[in-house]
Amino acid sequence: MTSNKMLLISSIILSLGIIVGASLIGSNSASVSEPLSKKEVQASILLDSKEASELLGISEKELLKIITEEKRILETTGSYDGALVPYIMIDGKRYFERTKLLVWAQESSSLHKEY
DSSP: OHHHHHHHHHHHHHHHHHHHHHHHHHHHHHHHSSOOOHHHHHHHSEEOHHHHHHHHTSOHHHHHHHHHHHHHHHHHHSOOSSOOOOOEEETTEEEEEHHHHHHHHHHHHHTTOOO
């Protein structure tokens, strides 16, 4: 009889543990699987020219001037000292990866670049 009571209590405790664990896992996975908004995805991966210039604290015109000057030096001399502004072109529009852009700014400032 005592053995049956212990078996019943053990089963109840085990069942409660499974239920509580499953509910905790279920509540955490709901917050993880929520899709990011389009703006959040773009902000975390690629920036357009306006967002990139805001991140760097310069105007879009100044950013374009830097890109143009780097291209001119590269085409004229065949080489460029330091890193070029990192960007990709998609359908004629420039996009900048946030982390690479910040690394470029650090490297350029340590080299005391002038544009």
